[in-house]
Amino acid sequence: xxxxxxxxxxxxxxxxxxxxxxxxxxxxxxxxxxxxxxxxxxxxxxxxxxxxxxxxxxxxxxxxxxxxxxxxxxxxxxxxxxxxxxxxxxxxxxxxxxxxxxxxxxxxxxxxxxxxxxxxxxxxxxxxxxxxxxxxxxxxxxxxxxxxxxxxxxxxxxxxx
Amino acid sequence: xxxxxxxxxxxxxxxxxxxxxxxxxxxxxxxxxxxxxxxxxxxxxxxxxxxxxxxxxxxxxxxxxxxxxxxxxxxxxxxxxxxxxxxxxxxxxxxxxxxxxxxxxxxxxxxxxxxxxxxxxxxxxxxxxxxxxxxxxxxxxxxxxxxxxxxxxxxxxxxxxxxxxxxxxxxxxxxxxxxxxxxxxxxxxxxxxxxxxxxxxxxxxxxxxxxxxxxxxxxxxxxxxxxxxxxxxxxxxxxxxxxxxxxxxxxxxxxxxxxxxxxxxxxxxxxxxxxxxxxxxxxxxxxxxxxxxxxxx
Ligand SMILES: Cc1cc2nc3c(=O)[nH]c(=O)nc-3n(C[C@H](O)[C@H](O)[C@H](O)COP(=O)(O)OP(=O)(O)OC[C@H]3O[C@@H](n4cnc5c(N)ncnc54)[C@H](O)[C@@H]3O)c2cc1C
Ligand code: FES
Ligand code: FES
Numbered sequence: 001x002x003x004x005x006x007x008x009x010x011x012x013x014x015x016x017x018x019x020x021x022x023x024x025x026x027x028x029x030x031x032x033x034x035x036x037x038x039x040x041x042x043x044x045x046x047x048x049x050x051x052x053x054x055x056x057x058x059x060x061x062x063x064x065x066x067x068x069x070x071x072x073x074x075x076x077x078x079x080x081x082x083x084x085x086x087x088x089x090x091x092x093x094x095x096x097x098x099x100x101x102x103x104x105x106x107x108x109x110x111x112x113x114x115x116x117x118x119x120x121x122x123x124x125x126x127x128x129x130x131x132x133x134x135x136x137x138x139x140x141x142x143x144x145x146x147x148x149x150x151x152x153x154x155x156x157x158x159x160x161x
Numbered sequence: 162x163x164x165x166x167x168x169x170x171x172x173x174x175x176x177x178x179x180x181x182x183x184x185x186x187x188x189x190x191x192x193x194x195x196x197x198x199x200x201x202x203x204x205x206x207x208x209x210x211x212x213x214x215x216x217x218x219x220x221x222x223x224x225x226x227x228x229x230x231x232x233x234x235x236x237x238x239x240x241x242x243x244x245x246x247x248x249x250x251x252x253x254x255x256x257x258x259x260x261x262x263x264x265x266x267x268x269x270x271x272x273x274x275x276x277x278x279x280x281x282x283x284x285x286x287x288x289x290x291x292x293x294x295x296x297x298x299x300x301x302x303x304x305x306x307x308x309x310x311x312x313x314x315x316x317x318x319x320x321x322x323x324x325x326x327x328x329x330x331x332x333x334x335x336x337x338x339x340x341x342x343x344x345x346x347x348x349x350x351x352x353x354x355x356x357x358x359x360x361x362x363x364x365x366x367x368x369x370x371x372x373x374x375x376x377x378x379x380x381x382x383x384x385x386x387x388x389x390x391x392x393x394x395x396x397x398x399x400x401x402x403x404x405x406x407x408x409x410x411x412x413x414x415x416x417x418x419x420x421x422x423x424x425x426x427x428x429x430x431x432x433x434x435x436x437x438x439x440x441x442x443x444x445x446x447x448x449x450x451x452x453x454x455x456x457x458x
Contacts (some may be wrong), residue, residue, distance in 0.1 A: 019163060024195075065208060132263075
Protein backbone atom coordinates (compact mmCIF):
# COMPACT_ATOMS: atom_id res chain seq x y z
CA UNK A 1 0.00 0.00 0.00
CA UNK A 2 0.99 3.64 -0.42
CA UNK A 3 1.10 5.88 2.63
CA UNK A 4 1.01 9.68 2.52
CA UNK A 5 1.93 11.35 5.76
CA UNK A 6 3.32 14.67 6.93
CA UNK A 7 6.54 14.10 8.86
CA UNK A 8 8.24 16.97 10.65
CA UNK A 9 6.28 19.42 8.54
CA UNK A 10 7.04 17.85 5.16
CA UNK A 11 4.64 15.78 3.10
CA UNK A 12 6.17 12.34 2.57
CA UNK A 13 5.13 9.31 0.59
CA UNK A 14 6.08 5.68 0.98
CA UNK A 15 5.24 2.89 -1.46
CA UNK A 16 5.05 -0.86 -1.00
CA UNK A 17 4.32 -0.48 2.69
CA UNK A 18 3.32 -3.84 4.16
CA UNK A 19 -0.16 -3.52 5.69
CA UNK A 20 0.91 -4.84 9.08
CA UNK A 21 4.06 -2.83 9.54
CA UNK A 22 4.49 -0.24 12.22
CA UNK A 23 4.94 3.51 12.00
CA UNK A 24 8.34 2.93 13.61
CA UNK A 25 9.42 0.70 10.70
CA UNK A 26 8.03 3.20 8.20
CA UNK A 27 10.02 6.04 9.78
CA UNK A 28 13.28 4.19 10.17
CA UNK A 29 13.43 1.92 7.17
CA UNK A 30 11.43 3.74 4.53
CA UNK A 31 11.76 7.42 5.36
CA UNK A 32 15.34 7.34 6.61
CA UNK A 33 14.59 8.77 10.05
CA UNK A 34 16.51 6.58 12.49
CA UNK A 35 16.03 8.91 15.48
CA UNK A 36 13.19 6.86 16.93
CA UNK A 37 14.74 3.71 18.31
CA UNK A 38 13.48 0.16 18.13
CA UNK A 39 14.15 -1.66 21.35
CA UNK A 40 11.15 -3.78 22.25
CA UNK A 41 8.38 -3.42 19.66
CA UNK A 42 5.82 -3.96 22.40
CA UNK A 43 5.21 -0.56 23.91
CA UNK A 44 7.30 -1.25 27.01
CA UNK A 45 10.39 0.90 26.53
CA UNK A 46 9.17 4.14 24.97
CA UNK A 47 12.33 4.53 22.82
CA UNK A 48 10.16 4.86 19.71
CA UNK A 49 7.95 7.67 21.10
CA UNK A 50 6.83 10.23 18.49
CA UNK A 51 4.04 12.76 18.26
CA UNK A 52 1.06 11.61 16.20
CA UNK A 53 -1.26 14.56 15.54
CA UNK A 54 0.35 16.25 18.53
CA UNK A 55 0.02 13.34 20.97
CA UNK A 56 2.96 11.20 22.13
CA UNK A 57 2.54 7.56 21.16
CA UNK A 58 4.71 4.48 20.78
CA UNK A 59 5.34 4.39 17.04
CA UNK A 60 5.92 0.63 17.24
CA UNK A 61 2.23 0.22 18.17
CA UNK A 62 0.75 2.35 15.39
CA UNK A 63 0.05 0.59 12.10
CA UNK A 64 1.67 2.44 9.21
CA UNK A 65 -1.68 2.58 7.42
CA UNK A 66 -3.21 4.41 10.38
CA UNK A 67 -1.05 7.51 9.76
CA UNK A 68 -2.39 8.11 6.23
CA UNK A 69 -3.00 11.90 5.94
CA UNK A 70 -1.90 12.47 9.52
CA UNK A 71 0.95 14.42 11.08
CA UNK A 72 3.96 12.87 12.72
CA UNK A 73 6.72 14.70 14.55
CA UNK A 74 9.82 12.80 15.51
CA UNK A 75 12.83 13.71 17.61
CA UNK A 76 14.45 14.88 14.37
CA UNK A 77 11.72 17.49 14.08
CA UNK A 78 12.27 19.11 17.47
CA UNK A 79 15.49 21.00 16.76
CA UNK A 80 15.32 24.24 14.82
CA UNK A 81 18.00 23.62 12.20
CA UNK A 82 21.24 23.37 14.14
CA UNK A 83 19.72 24.86 17.28
CA UNK A 84 18.74 22.12 19.67
CA UNK A 85 15.38 22.27 21.34
CA UNK A 86 15.77 23.37 24.99
CA UNK A 87 14.87 19.86 26.15
CA UNK A 88 17.56 18.35 23.92
CA UNK A 89 20.13 20.89 25.12
CA UNK A 90 19.27 20.19 28.75
CA UNK A 91 19.71 16.44 28.23
CA UNK A 92 23.20 17.02 26.84
CA UNK A 93 24.21 19.47 29.56
CA UNK A 94 22.81 17.48 32.46
CA UNK A 95 24.62 14.33 31.36
CA UNK A 96 21.29 12.57 30.86
CA UNK A 97 22.61 10.80 27.77
CA UNK A 98 24.86 7.77 28.07
CA UNK A 99 24.43 5.15 25.36
CA UNK A 100 21.65 7.37 24.02
CA UNK A 101 19.28 4.61 23.05
CA UNK A 102 16.45 5.82 25.25
CA UNK A 103 17.14 9.50 24.63
CA UNK A 104 14.93 10.24 21.58
CA UNK A 105 11.87 8.77 23.28
CA UNK A 106 12.57 10.52 26.56
CA UNK A 107 13.13 13.83 24.82
CA UNK A 108 9.78 13.61 23.03
CA UNK A 109 7.98 12.59 26.24
CA UNK A 110 9.64 15.39 28.23
CA UNK A 111 8.97 17.90 25.45
CA UNK A 112 5.28 17.05 25.58
CA UNK A 113 5.20 17.30 29.37
CA UNK A 114 6.71 20.78 29.37
CA UNK A 115 4.26 21.90 26.68
CA UNK A 116 1.35 20.82 28.84
CA UNK A 117 2.79 21.58 32.29
CA UNK A 118 5.46 24.29 32.21
CA UNK A 119 6.49 23.87 35.88
CA UNK A 120 6.02 20.17 36.60
CA UNK A 121 6.51 18.73 40.07
CA UNK A 122 8.83 15.75 40.49
CA UNK A 123 5.92 13.30 40.70
CA UNK A 124 4.52 14.80 37.50
CA UNK A 125 7.87 14.32 35.76
CA UNK A 126 8.09 10.72 36.97
CA UNK A 127 4.55 10.03 35.85
CA UNK A 128 5.13 11.55 32.41
CA UNK A 129 8.30 9.52 31.88
CA UNK A 130 6.94 6.26 33.32
CA UNK A 131 6.67 4.75 29.85
CA UNK A 132 10.34 5.29 28.99
CA UNK A 133 13.02 2.89 30.14
CA UNK A 134 16.71 3.71 30.45
CA UNK A 135 19.27 0.99 31.13
CA UNK A 136 22.21 3.35 31.74
CA UNK A 137 21.60 6.55 33.66
CA UNK A 138 19.67 5.55 36.74
CA UNK A 139 17.20 8.33 35.84
CA UNK A 140 18.54 10.98 38.25
CA UNK A 141 20.25 12.90 35.47
CA UNK A 142 17.21 12.57 33.29
CA UNK A 143 15.13 14.16 36.05
CA UNK A 144 17.78 16.88 36.34
CA UNK A 145 17.56 17.52 32.60
CA UNK A 146 13.79 17.92 32.70
CA UNK A 147 14.02 20.26 35.70
CA UNK A 148 16.70 22.28 33.89
CA UNK A 149 14.64 22.54 30.72
CA UNK A 150 11.60 23.56 32.78
CA UNK A 151 13.49 26.27 34.64
CA UNK A 152 14.75 27.69 31.34
CA UNK A 153 11.32 27.64 29.84
CA UNK A 154 10.08 29.59 32.84
CA UNK A 155 12.99 32.04 32.52
CA UNK A 156 14.08 32.08 28.85
CA UNK A 157 16.75 34.72 29.59
CA UNK A 158 18.65 32.17 31.66
CA UNK A 159 19.07 29.92 28.62
CA UNK A 160 21.20 32.47 26.75
CA UNK A 161 23.06 33.95 29.70
CA UNK B 162 -3.17 -8.71 3.97
CA UNK B 163 -5.61 -5.86 3.34
CA UNK B 164 -5.82 -2.59 5.19
CA UNK B 165 -9.37 -1.28 5.34
CA UNK B 166 -9.91 2.36 6.23
CA UNK B 167 -13.61 3.12 6.64
CA UNK B 168 -14.48 6.79 7.21
CA UNK B 169 -17.88 6.19 8.76
CA UNK B 170 -19.45 3.65 11.05
CA UNK B 171 -21.90 2.53 8.35
CA UNK B 172 -18.97 1.82 6.04
CA UNK B 173 -17.12 -0.04 8.80
CA UNK B 174 -20.13 -2.25 9.53
CA UNK B 175 -20.58 -3.02 5.83
CA UNK B 176 -16.92 -3.99 5.59
CA UNK B 177 -17.11 -6.15 8.72
CA UNK B 178 -20.18 -7.92 7.28
CA UNK B 179 -18.30 -8.66 4.03
CA UNK B 180 -15.06 -9.53 5.80
CA UNK B 181 -15.83 -11.08 9.19
CA UNK B 182 -12.19 -12.24 9.23
CA UNK B 183 -10.93 -8.62 9.31
CA UNK B 184 -9.33 -7.73 12.65
CA UNK B 185 -10.47 -4.35 13.97
CA UNK B 186 -7.66 -2.07 15.08
CA UNK B 187 -8.26 0.95 17.30
CA UNK B 188 -5.32 2.14 19.42
CA UNK B 189 -3.36 -0.89 18.25
CA UNK B 190 -1.72 -1.39 21.65
CA UNK B 191 -2.76 -5.04 21.70
CA UNK B 192 -3.04 -5.73 17.97
CA UNK B 193 0.37 -4.32 17.00
CA UNK B 194 2.19 -6.31 19.65
CA UNK B 195 0.71 -9.46 18.12
CA UNK B 196 1.68 -8.39 14.60
CA UNK B 197 5.18 -7.31 15.57
CA UNK B 198 5.83 -10.69 17.14
CA UNK B 199 4.16 -12.71 14.40
CA UNK B 200 1.59 -14.04 16.83
CA UNK B 201 -1.15 -13.14 14.42
CA UNK B 202 -1.36 -12.80 10.63
CA UNK B 203 -4.88 -11.59 9.90
CA UNK B 204 -6.08 -11.47 6.32
CA UNK B 205 -7.18 -7.87 6.85
CA UNK B 206 -6.97 -5.03 9.35
CA UNK B 207 -10.01 -2.80 9.81
CA UNK B 208 -8.80 0.60 11.03
CA UNK B 209 -11.40 2.25 13.25
CA UNK B 210 -9.48 5.44 14.05
CA UNK B 211 -10.96 7.49 11.21
CA UNK B 212 -14.52 7.06 12.43
CA UNK B 213 -15.60 10.23 14.24
CA UNK B 214 -18.71 8.54 15.72
CA UNK B 215 -16.50 6.23 17.77
CA UNK B 216 -14.39 9.03 19.21
CA UNK B 217 -16.99 11.02 21.10
CA UNK B 218 -19.02 10.59 24.27
CA UNK B 219 -22.34 12.03 25.43
CA UNK B 220 -24.84 11.71 28.25
CA UNK B 221 -28.16 9.89 27.84
CA UNK B 222 -30.95 10.65 30.26
CA UNK B 223 -31.04 13.18 33.04
CA UNK B 224 -27.60 14.32 34.11
CA UNK B 225 -27.68 16.04 37.48
CA UNK B 226 -24.13 17.27 37.43
CA UNK B 227 -22.49 13.87 37.38
CA UNK B 228 -25.30 12.05 39.15
CA UNK B 229 -27.95 10.28 37.15
CA UNK B 230 -27.90 9.69 33.44
CA UNK B 231 -25.73 7.27 31.55
CA UNK B 232 -22.54 8.21 29.79
CA UNK B 233 -22.28 6.67 26.34
CA UNK B 234 -18.59 6.50 25.52
CA UNK B 235 -17.59 5.77 21.95
CA UNK B 236 -15.46 2.64 21.84
CA UNK B 237 -12.57 4.60 20.33
CA UNK B 238 -12.19 7.25 23.04
CA UNK B 239 -8.67 6.87 24.42
CA UNK B 240 -7.98 6.49 28.15
CA UNK B 241 -6.34 9.90 28.43
CA UNK B 242 -9.59 11.56 27.39
CA UNK B 243 -11.64 9.44 29.80
CA UNK B 244 -9.36 10.59 32.62
CA UNK B 245 -9.43 14.26 31.58
CA UNK B 246 -13.04 14.59 30.49
CA UNK B 247 -15.03 12.04 32.48
CA UNK B 248 -13.26 11.75 35.84
CA UNK B 249 -16.03 13.59 37.71
CA UNK B 250 -18.89 11.46 36.36
CA UNK B 251 -17.21 8.06 36.05
CA UNK B 252 -14.79 7.93 38.98
CA UNK B 253 -14.14 4.18 38.81
CA UNK B 254 -13.49 4.06 35.09
CA UNK B 255 -11.19 7.07 35.29
CA UNK B 256 -9.29 5.48 38.16
CA UNK B 257 -8.79 2.23 36.24
CA UNK B 258 -7.80 4.19 33.11
CA UNK B 259 -5.08 5.96 35.07
CA UNK B 260 -3.46 2.62 35.90
CA UNK B 261 -3.26 1.40 32.29
CA UNK B 262 0.28 1.15 30.90
CA UNK B 263 2.04 4.47 30.46
CA UNK B 264 1.06 7.89 29.08
CA UNK B 265 1.88 6.71 25.56
CA UNK B 266 -0.35 3.65 25.98
CA UNK B 267 -3.16 5.71 27.54
CA UNK B 268 -2.99 8.23 24.68
CA UNK B 269 -3.79 5.45 22.23
CA UNK B 270 -5.48 2.59 24.07
CA UNK B 271 -9.29 2.47 24.29
CA UNK B 272 -11.98 0.81 26.37
CA UNK B 273 -13.30 -0.71 23.14
CA UNK B 274 -9.91 -2.34 22.62
CA UNK B 275 -9.76 -3.53 26.22
CA UNK B 276 -13.15 -5.22 25.69
CA UNK B 277 -12.17 -6.53 22.26
CA UNK B 278 -9.07 -8.15 23.72
CA UNK B 279 -11.15 -9.53 26.64
CA UNK B 280 -8.06 -10.39 28.63
CA UNK B 281 -8.95 -11.53 32.16
CA UNK B 282 -6.42 -8.92 33.30
CA UNK B 283 -7.92 -5.91 31.48
CA UNK B 284 -8.17 -3.05 33.94
CA UNK B 285 -11.52 -1.65 32.87
CA UNK B 286 -13.41 -4.93 33.23
CA UNK B 287 -13.93 -5.03 37.02
CA UNK B 288 -15.03 -1.39 36.96
CA UNK B 289 -17.52 -1.98 34.14
CA UNK B 290 -18.93 -4.99 36.02
CA UNK B 291 -19.16 -3.27 39.40
CA UNK B 292 -20.63 -0.10 37.90
CA UNK B 293 -23.36 -1.86 35.92
CA UNK B 294 -22.08 -0.98 32.43
CA UNK B 295 -23.47 -2.19 29.11
CA UNK B 296 -21.59 -2.85 25.89
CA UNK B 297 -23.19 -1.54 22.69
CA UNK B 298 -22.48 -3.76 19.68
CA UNK B 299 -23.54 -3.07 16.12
CA UNK B 300 -23.62 -4.82 12.78
CA UNK B 301 -25.49 -4.26 9.53
CA UNK B 302 -28.23 -6.34 11.20
CA UNK B 303 -28.75 -3.74 13.92
CA UNK B 304 -27.56 -2.61 17.33
CA UNK B 305 -27.81 -4.51 20.60
CA UNK B 306 -26.87 -3.90 24.22
CA UNK B 307 -24.92 -6.57 26.07
CA UNK B 308 -24.67 -6.20 29.86
CA UNK B 309 -21.02 -6.35 30.91
CA UNK B 310 -21.94 -9.42 32.99
CA UNK B 311 -22.80 -11.27 29.76
CA UNK B 312 -19.90 -10.01 27.68
CA UNK B 313 -16.98 -12.06 28.94
CA UNK B 314 -17.23 -15.71 27.90
CA UNK B 315 -13.76 -17.14 28.52
CA UNK B 316 -10.06 -16.35 28.35
CA UNK B 317 -9.88 -13.73 25.57
CA UNK B 318 -13.37 -14.71 24.40
CA UNK B 319 -16.33 -12.37 24.31
CA UNK B 320 -19.93 -12.24 23.16
CA UNK B 321 -19.45 -10.40 19.86
CA UNK B 322 -20.59 -12.04 16.62
CA UNK B 323 -18.02 -12.09 13.79
CA UNK B 324 -19.80 -9.28 11.93
CA UNK B 325 -20.17 -7.04 14.99
CA UNK B 326 -18.14 -4.09 16.25
CA UNK B 327 -18.24 -2.51 19.67
CA UNK B 328 -19.63 0.96 19.10
CA UNK B 329 -19.91 2.27 22.64
CA UNK B 330 -19.95 1.51 26.33
CA UNK B 331 -22.82 2.79 28.48
CA UNK B 332 -21.81 3.55 32.05
CA UNK B 333 -24.13 5.00 34.71
CA UNK B 334 -22.83 8.42 35.77
CA UNK B 335 -22.39 8.91 39.48
CA UNK B 336 -20.82 11.03 42.14
CA UNK B 337 -21.02 8.18 44.63
CA UNK B 338 -17.68 6.70 45.61
CA UNK B 339 -16.08 4.04 43.44
CA UNK B 340 -12.66 2.48 43.84
CA UNK B 341 -10.35 0.39 41.72
CA UNK B 342 -7.07 -1.14 42.85
CA UNK B 343 -4.65 -3.54 41.30
CA UNK B 344 -1.67 -5.49 42.53
CA UNK B 345 1.41 -5.33 40.35
CA UNK B 346 5.14 -5.64 40.68
CA UNK B 347 5.72 -1.91 40.26
CA UNK B 348 3.70 1.25 39.78
CA UNK B 349 3.83 1.88 36.05
CA UNK B 350 3.32 -0.50 33.15
CA UNK B 351 2.15 -3.63 34.82
CA UNK B 352 -0.46 -6.18 34.02
CA UNK B 353 -2.54 -6.78 37.10
CA UNK B 354 -1.62 -9.80 39.22
CA UNK B 355 -5.14 -9.31 40.46
CA UNK B 356 -7.49 -6.34 40.58
CA UNK B 357 -10.70 -5.31 42.26
CA UNK B 358 -13.39 -2.68 41.80
CA UNK B 359 -16.13 -1.59 44.17
CA UNK B 360 -18.97 0.82 43.40
CA UNK B 361 -21.54 2.20 45.84
CA UNK B 362 -25.02 2.69 44.40
CA UNK B 363 -26.80 4.60 47.20
CA UNK B 364 -29.96 5.32 45.24
CA UNK B 365 -30.51 1.59 44.74
CA UNK B 366 -29.00 0.73 48.12
CA UNK B 367 -26.67 -1.70 46.37
CA UNK B 368 -22.96 -2.36 46.27
CA UNK B 369 -21.19 -3.54 43.11
CA UNK B 370 -17.99 -5.59 43.38
CA UNK B 371 -15.90 -7.38 40.76
CA UNK B 372 -12.52 -9.06 40.42
CA UNK B 373 -10.00 -9.10 37.58
CA UNK B 374 -7.06 -11.34 36.75
CA UNK B 375 -8.33 -13.96 39.14
CA UNK B 376 -10.49 -16.24 37.01
CA UNK B 377 -10.79 -17.15 33.30
CA UNK B 378 -12.90 -14.03 32.90
CA UNK B 379 -13.37 -10.88 34.93
CA UNK B 380 -16.35 -11.56 37.18
CA UNK B 381 -18.68 -10.04 39.73
CA UNK B 382 -18.41 -11.09 43.34
CA UNK B 383 -22.16 -11.48 43.77
CA UNK B 384 -22.16 -13.12 47.20
CA UNK B 385 -20.00 -10.29 48.52
CA UNK B 386 -22.30 -7.73 46.89
CA UNK B 387 -25.39 -9.29 48.43
CA UNK B 388 -23.87 -9.68 51.87
CA UNK B 389 -22.75 -6.06 52.07
CA UNK B 390 -25.86 -4.56 50.45
CA UNK B 391 -28.02 -6.53 52.87
CA UNK B 392 -25.93 -5.52 55.86
CA UNK B 393 -25.93 -1.81 54.98
CA UNK B 394 -29.64 -1.72 54.26
CA UNK B 395 -30.60 -3.70 57.38
CA UNK B 396 -28.64 -1.33 59.62
CA UNK B 397 -29.97 1.82 57.92
CA UNK B 398 -26.49 2.91 57.00
CA UNK B 399 -27.24 4.32 53.56
CA UNK B 400 -29.02 7.22 55.30
CA UNK B 401 -26.80 7.48 58.35
CA UNK B 402 -23.47 5.83 57.60
CA UNK B 403 -21.21 4.77 60.44
CA UNK B 404 -17.68 3.41 60.34
CA UNK B 405 -17.85 -0.16 59.07
CA UNK B 406 -17.33 -2.96 61.58
CA UNK B 407 -14.11 -4.91 61.11
CA UNK B 408 -16.14 -8.10 60.99
CA UNK B 409 -18.17 -6.75 58.06
CA UNK B 410 -15.09 -5.69 56.12
CA UNK B 411 -13.43 -9.03 56.80
CA UNK B 412 -16.47 -11.04 55.68
CA UNK B 413 -16.73 -8.90 52.53
CA UNK B 414 -13.06 -9.60 51.79
CA UNK B 415 -13.54 -13.34 52.30
CA UNK B 416 -16.53 -13.45 49.98
CA UNK B 417 -14.63 -11.51 47.31
CA UNK B 418 -11.74 -13.98 47.52
CA UNK B 419 -14.21 -16.87 47.27
CA UNK B 420 -15.61 -15.44 44.05
CA UNK B 421 -12.22 -15.84 42.40
CA UNK B 422 -10.85 -19.03 40.88
CA UNK B 423 -7.32 -17.98 40.09
CA UNK B 424 -4.47 -19.98 38.64
CA UNK B 425 -0.83 -20.25 39.65
CA UNK B 426 1.34 -18.52 37.07
CA UNK B 427 4.57 -16.56 36.75
CA UNK B 428 2.96 -13.44 38.14
CA UNK B 429 1.58 -14.98 41.30
CA UNK B 430 0.22 -18.10 42.94
CA UNK B 431 -3.48 -18.76 43.24
CA UNK B 432 -3.25 -18.59 47.02
CA UNK B 433 -1.49 -15.24 46.88
CA UNK B 434 -4.11 -13.87 44.51
CA UNK B 435 -6.94 -14.89 46.83
CA UNK B 436 -5.22 -13.38 49.80
CA UNK B 437 -4.41 -10.17 47.93
CA UNK B 438 -8.01 -9.87 46.70
CA UNK B 439 -9.39 -10.06 50.22
CA UNK B 440 -6.99 -7.31 51.26
CA UNK B 441 -7.83 -5.14 48.21
CA UNK B 442 -11.53 -5.64 48.86
CA UNK B 443 -11.29 -4.57 52.52
CA UNK B 444 -9.13 -1.57 51.71
CA UNK B 445 -11.06 -0.24 48.74
CA UNK B 446 -14.34 -0.71 50.60
CA UNK B 447 -12.90 1.23 53.49
CA UNK B 448 -11.83 4.11 51.21
CA UNK B 449 -15.16 4.19 49.41
CA UNK B 450 -17.17 4.04 52.62
CA UNK B 451 -15.17 6.83 54.26
CA UNK B 452 -15.80 9.03 51.22
CA UNK B 453 -19.48 8.18 51.39
CA UNK B 454 -19.67 8.95 55.11
CA UNK B 455 -18.11 12.36 54.51
CA UNK B 456 -20.48 13.09 51.65
CA UNK B 457 -23.60 12.22 53.60
CA UNK B 458 -22.45 14.02 56.75
C1 LIG C 1 3.14 -1.67 27.21
C2 LIG C 1 1.69 -2.01 27.39
C3 LIG C 1 1.10 -1.89 28.65
C4 LIG C 1 -0.25 -2.21 28.83
N1 LIG C 1 -0.77 -2.07 30.08
C5 LIG C 1 -2.07 -2.37 30.27
C6 LIG C 1 -2.64 -2.23 31.56
O1 LIG C 1 -1.99 -1.79 32.52
N2 LIG C 1 -3.95 -2.57 31.72
C7 LIG C 1 -4.71 -3.03 30.68
O2 LIG C 1 -5.88 -3.30 30.87
N3 LIG C 1 -4.19 -3.17 29.45
C8 LIG C 1 -2.90 -2.87 29.22
N4 LIG C 1 -2.36 -3.03 27.98
C9 LIG C 1 -3.18 -3.61 26.91
C10 LIG C 1 -3.88 -2.57 26.00
O3 LIG C 1 -3.28 -1.31 26.05
C11 LIG C 1 -5.35 -2.41 26.37
O4 LIG C 1 -6.00 -3.66 26.29
C12 LIG C 1 -6.08 -1.40 25.49
O5 LIG C 1 -7.31 -1.07 26.07
C13 LIG C 1 -6.30 -1.87 24.08
O6 LIG C 1 -6.95 -0.83 23.37
P1 LIG C 1 -6.57 -0.52 21.87
O7 LIG C 1 -7.51 0.52 21.38
O8 LIG C 1 -5.14 -0.21 21.76
O9 LIG C 1 -6.90 -1.93 21.19
P2 LIG C 1 -6.40 -2.62 19.87
O10 LIG C 1 -5.05 -3.16 20.03
O11 LIG C 1 -6.64 -1.75 18.69
O12 LIG C 1 -7.45 -3.82 19.82
C14 LIG C 1 -7.49 -4.80 20.85
C15 LIG C 1 -8.49 -5.90 20.48
O13 LIG C 1 -9.80 -5.40 20.44
C16 LIG C 1 -10.35 -5.51 19.14
N5 LIG C 1 -11.11 -4.28 18.95
C17 LIG C 1 -10.65 -3.01 19.09
N6 LIG C 1 -11.66 -2.13 18.92
C18 LIG C 1 -12.77 -2.87 18.68
C19 LIG C 1 -14.14 -2.53 18.42
N7 LIG C 1 -14.56 -1.27 18.41
N8 LIG C 1 -15.01 -3.53 18.21
C20 LIG C 1 -14.59 -4.83 18.24
N9 LIG C 1 -13.33 -5.21 18.48
C21 LIG C 1 -12.43 -4.23 18.70
C22 LIG C 1 -9.19 -5.72 18.23
O14 LIG C 1 -9.52 -6.43 17.07
C23 LIG C 1 -8.25 -6.50 19.11
O15 LIG C 1 -8.61 -7.85 19.15
C24 LIG C 1 -1.02 -2.69 27.74
C25 LIG C 1 -0.45 -2.79 26.48
C26 LIG C 1 0.89 -2.47 26.30
C27 LIG C 1 1.50 -2.58 24.93
S1 FES D 1 10.21 0.04 20.65
FE1 FES D 1 8.30 0.97 20.86
S2 FES D 1 8.07 1.05 22.98
FE2 FES D 1 9.88 -0.09 22.79
S1 FES E 1 21.24 6.24 28.10
FE1 FES E 1 21.45 4.15 27.60
S2 FES E 1 19.41 3.44 27.77
FE2 FES E 1 19.29 5.43 28.52
